[in-house]
Amino acid sequence: MSDNPTPQAVIFDVGNVLIEWDPDRFYDRAIGEDRRRAMFEALDLHAMNERIDLGEHFTDTIYAEADKYPDWRAEIRMWHDRWIEMASPVIDHSVRLMKALQAKGVPVFSLTNFGVESYDHAATHYPFLREFDRDFISGHMRMIKPDPAIYAQVEATAGIKGDALLFADDRDDNIAAAQGFGWQTHLFEGPQGWADRLVASGLLDPGEAA
Structure with missing residues (x-):
């Protein structure tokens, strides 16, 4: 006691x-470790997620962020479209x-x-x-x-x-x-x-x- x-x-x-909850593990599986490392060096997706945690709209926030970075658009949208795979x-x-x-x-x-x-x-x-x-x-x-x-x-x-x-x-x-x-x-x-x-x-x- x-x-x-x-x-x-x-x-x-x-x-x-x-x-x-492990976004790195998800992206390593989805796009490969090298591209995941490059993406997280180029973009602050955790800051994007923090804005969602503070009440910004899930879909709107992620899709708007994806549209800002055409080279990473598909990968950023995975944070939304395949989100349940990250949270598992x-x-x-x-x-x-x-x-x-x-x-x-x-x-x-x-x-x-x-x-x-x-x-x-x-x-x-x-x-x-x-x-x-x-x-x-x-x-x-x-x-x-x-x-x-x-x-x-x-x-x-x-x-x-x-x-x-x-x-x-x-x-x-x-x-x-x-x-x-x-x-x-x-x-x-x-x-x-x-x-x-x-x-x-x-x-x-x-x-x-x-």
């Missing part, structure tokens, strides 16, 4: 916690942990940098994305992690603060921001470590976390 209080709610990031596969053990927590009456929230339309698209493939007790999706909130404002909004909306929350994310900067609010945190490096943390926190027993 942990020295921390038992959390009142658990918060999951989505990308690389519940669903793998599901991390099945993490989904089981989410459902196990909810089966025990533990509220589970999302806190994810995700566009409005891209989240809707993902949810048609991954129905569990509609099953959180509360959704905190950056595109709707018009702010992204690790902006402290998004964490403050989670607390204000949920009515739960500080170490009553346990948050899993795969990025150090997002974890550090949550720690600034006193949240319990777990740097996600794989589902077994997250399962072990949920057991140590007194939320699941080892059988439930399997």
Whole structure:
């Protein structure tokens, strides 16, 4: 058992916690590593994606960016047209942990940098994305992690603060921001470590976390 209080709610990031997200891997497969490296050196597609995460329209933003760069137009449009291939596969053990927590009456929230339309698209493939007790999706909130404002909004909306929350994310900067609010945190490096943390926190027993 942990020295921390038992959390009142658990918060999951989505990308690389519940669903793998690896644009480099997708493009290496789709266009080859050399061309992918050249594209990412020439273009800042992650900045484009951040604008979507901040609420800009998924299709319009990507297609407009593609039209700016005729030499890369087809490849940029893949970020939209083949997006679900980038956001895959599901991390099945993490989904089981989410459902196990909810089966025990533990509220589970999302806190994810995700566009409005891209989240809707993902949810048609991954129905569990509609099953959180509360959704905190950056595109709707018009702010992204690790902006402290998004964490403050989670607390204000949920009515739960500080170490009553346990948050899993795969990025150090997002974890550090949550720690600034006193949240319990777990740097996600794989589902077994997250399962072990949920057991140590007194939320699941080892059988439930399997």
